[in-house]
Amino acid sequence: MALLQQQNYETLNEVSAAKLAKKLHLFHEDAELTSSEIGDGNLNLVFRVKDQLSGKSVIIKQALPYAKVVGESWPLTLKRAKIEADALKLFRELAPEFVPEVYFSDETFAITVMEDLSHLSIARTGLIQGEEYPLISKHLGKYLAKTLFLTSDFGLEPSDKKELVQKFINPELCKITEDLVFTDPFFDSETNSFEEELIDEVKKLWSDEKVKLETALLKQSFLTEAESLLHGDLHTGSIFASKTETKVIDPEFAFYGPAGFDLGQVIANLLFQAIANEGKQEGIFSHIRTFWKTFTDEYSSLWTNSNKEPFSKTDGYLEKVLKKYFKDMIGFAGCELIRRTIGLAHVADLDGIDDQSKRIHAKIKTLNLGKKLIVSRERIRNIDELISNIKDNLK
Amino acid sequence: MALLQQQNYETLNEVSAAKLAKKLHLFHEDAELTSSEIGDGNLNLVFRVKDQLSGKSVIIKQALPYAKVVGESWPLTLKRAKIEADALKLFRELAPEFVPEVYFSDETFAITVMEDLSHLSIARTGLIQGEEYPLISKHLGKYLAKTLFLTSDFGLEPSDKKELVQKFINPELCKITEDLVFTDPFFDSETNSFEEELIDEVKKLWSDEKVKLETALLKQSFLTEAESLLHGDLHTGSIFASKTETKVIDPEFAFYGPAGFDLGQVIANLLFQAIANEGKQEGIFSHIRTFWKTFTDEYSSLWTNSNKEPFSKTDGYLEKVLKKYFKDMIGFAGCELIRRTIGLAHVADLDGIDDQSKRIHAKIKTLNLGKKLIVSRERIRNIDELISNIKDNLK
Numbered sequence: 001m002a003l004l005q006q007q008n009y010e011t012l013n014e015v016s017a018a019k020l021a022k023k024l025h026l027f028h029e030d031a032e033l034t035s036s037e038i039g040d041g042n043l044n045l046v047f048r049v050k051d052q053l054s055g056k057s058v059i060i061k062q063a064l065p066y067a068k069v070v071g072e073s074w075p076l077t078l079k080r081a082k083i084e085a086d087a088l089k090l091f092r093e094l095a096p097e098f099v100p101e102v103y104f105s106d107e108t109f110a111i112t113v114m115e116d117l118s119h120l121s122i123a124r125t126g127l128i129q130g131e132e133y134p135l136i137s138k139h140l141g142k143y144l145a146k147t148l149f150l151t152s153d154f155g156l157e158p159s160d161k162k163e164l165v166q167k168f169i170n171p172e173l174c175k176i177t178e179d180l181v182f183t184d185p186f187f188d189s190e191t192n193s194f195e196e197e198l199i200d201e202v203k204k205l206w207s208d209e210k211v212k213l214e215t216a217l218l219k220q221s222f223l224t225e226a227e228s229l230l231h232g233d234l235h236t237g238s239i240f241a242s243k244t245e246t247k248v249i250d251p252e253f254a255f256y257g258p259a260g261f262d263l264g265q266v267i268a269n270l271l272f273q274a275i276a277n278e279g280k281q282e283g284i285f286s287h288i289r290t291f292w293k294t295f296t297d298e299y300s301s302l303w304t305n306s307n308k309e310p311f312s313k314t315d316g317y318l319e320k321v322l323k324k325y326f327k328d329m330i331g332f333a334g335c336e337l338i339r340r341t342i343g344l345a346h347v348a349d350l351d352g353i354d355d356q357s358k359r360i361h362a363k364i365k366t367l368n369l370g371k372k373l374i375v376s377r378e379r380i381r382n383i384d385e386l387i388s389n390i391k392d393n394l395k
Numbered sequence: 396m397a398l399l400q401q402q403n404y405e406t407l408n409e410v411s412a413a414k415l416a417k418k419l420h421l422f423h424e425d426a427e428l429t430s431s432e433i434g435d436g437n438l439n440l441v442f443r444v445k446d447q448l449s450g451k452s453v454i455i456k457q458a459l460p461y462a463k464v465v466g467e468s469w470p471l472t473l474k475r476a477k478i479e480a481d482a483l484k485l486f487r488e489l490a491p492e493f494v495p496e497v498y499f500s501d502e503t504f505a506i507t508v509m510e511d512l513s514h515l516s517i518a519r520t521g522l523i524q525g526e527e528y529p530l531i532s533k534h535l536g537k538y539l540a541k542t543l544f545l546t547s548d549f550g551l552e553p554s555d556k557k558e559l560v561q562k563f564i565n566p567e568l569c570k571i572t573e574d575l576v577f578t579d580p581f582f583d584s585e586t587n588s589f590e591e592e593l594i595d596e597v598k599k600l601w602s603d604e605k606v607k608l609e610t611a612l613l614k615q616s617f618l619t620e621a622e623s624l625l626h627g628d629l630h631t632g633s634i635f636a637s638k639t640e641t642k643v644i645d646p647e648f649a650f651y652g653p654a655g656f657d658l659g660q661v662i663a664n665l666l667f668q669a670i671a672n673e674g675k676q677e678g679i680f681s682h683i684r685t686f687w688k689t690f691t692d693e694y695s696s697l698w699t700n701s702n703k704e705p706f707s708k709t710d711g712y713l714e715k716v717l718k719k720y721f722k723d724m725i726g727f728a729g730c731e732l733i734r735r736t737i738g739l740a741h742v743a744d745l746d747g748i749d750d751q752s753k754r755i756h757a758k759i760k761t762l763n764l765g766k767k768l769i770v771s772r773e774r775i776r777n778i779d780e781l782i783s784n785i786k787d788n789l790k
Contacts, residue, residue, distance in 0.1 A: 314607045
């Protein structure tokens, strides 16, 4: 990066982050910049650089060459910063209202400089604290309709899509998902992590050949079906929200995969709220309904108006595609429910339940709902049946 | 290519082809080389360079920057020569007995220098002339079990597979298949070509929404399902054979796609023989049975002994995978039958039937069998049911 006058990766600190922002001319030359590292230090450094005079601020995100979540022993290439920056830029083009603007990115330094969204909260944290985001489901439905349709062979010329497939081949981050979502929780793996009270339920899962077969098929879909450019990690921790705005961040897991994976992660991560807090169930179910309805309405409109596929007018084709997405969404949601309960990476929605017996009870419900969704995804015909299946399992 | 002491692509001629072979030290320094262009001039130049003293010979294939089949107006990148050379080398590693050896390749000149197989015949030509290849179905079953398994997420680490997916992104050649196999024959497209006596049948096809929907789904599978590295054009014109040997050539359409596509092209191209010549039906059916049985036996053995997927021991998983391949094979065979009858590129098996009314009759049978296979692929449960379905449709 000529801007930093050196050739090799080096981590930024608060001083060099501010310097970089200045060199990029993102601020007036008289700006009085302050800089602070605000990341959770998991996989990345995150600096907020702010001009005390104008109040203007930007975020500088830098990938670290390892994943702290499992110590420094899990090295990750910095290439993920390029994937993330490229995905943000593309998603911003396709769904500008739901994606932060990228001002600058550099592959060598694994840096992305982007819009500061600190007027919003991380949706998971806000939801746990009782915040309500009345538009979040509608926004996510629109965001996914646009990104999933417009990067598919329906929204792009197949040759242009293939270029994107090639650009977004993402072996390392996909491997994390392949292992931690689709494999380890279903076997007695070292990465698993769960309360000892769950061991009987977990052993039941490990010996459930029906669930394992259906999970194997979902994993195979994840490995092989290059339908659309996915966000790849679309849980409520990757979403900034307020009562009026929704922004999707952190697409470092982006790759071409099955559309239902992004859809499923959204509904699973909403469901953790319904499981953790019975009083919230109807609200969450209503969000899930709105999410799917908005997604299908918007997707259908794109299908009709912007389709490049000559067969798109064939009777029943759109319905077949939406049916597949629906089925996949349910199955992938099931996998997410299970892995967040007994796998390596948990969710605060469940782990934060202080009462031990309530927490265990909630986790058993989550596991059972996950299994149920995985094995019955072919039979559930529409969103109302899905909600009623979920209700039955959360009783 | 330093060997040719120049930087830019230029077509070879018989003299420069011989010079190249000499420079590559493929022959003794006293060799008396003769060189002749033996290609059909379609997409490539093909030179045979032979030492008159030792009798040793090699093939030098050079891609042309356009497809002659539709005039010079259809430019094709030379990158396909690299794809072809890379695929030949990989397939040779995986199934050495069925793939010619590559001695040298050069991307700039779009050249592949390889084993001369002129002691064998092109299977399509041989079959039309009444040759028999008793081992061809067994060999192709083995070849496909090895190449399809060993390039999949079952035979490779998913990250290694993703590298291959990236290397074999093949937009231009895939587009030819997307258009000429999966799209144009199902619409009133300029590229179509058929006898006017077929117009009523063809119009029936164009208005058959059920066939079109199922074809759309097969096309979508071709566009999105990166299961295995396919040959991509595995008809009997891409196979050299004798009574004892089978070699698969010309993988310039190679890309990661659904395994059933290669399987389906094999059985469709055998079926043209059964349709063109009633007396051959039982022999061809027997080949198709042997092909599928050998494929599943060999694939199952690789699955059991060389599987990298932790779920591979899950009850019923292998059966699910083979069932999907079977279903896809039938559907893709149906598409091939149709496109070779009314699309741009025909087969000599059918076009060579001199008697006009017999030829039309055979083509109508082909079209109807194609449609039948496409729409009933989900219902046909095993190879015997497939053969009996085919028999019924050829009566």
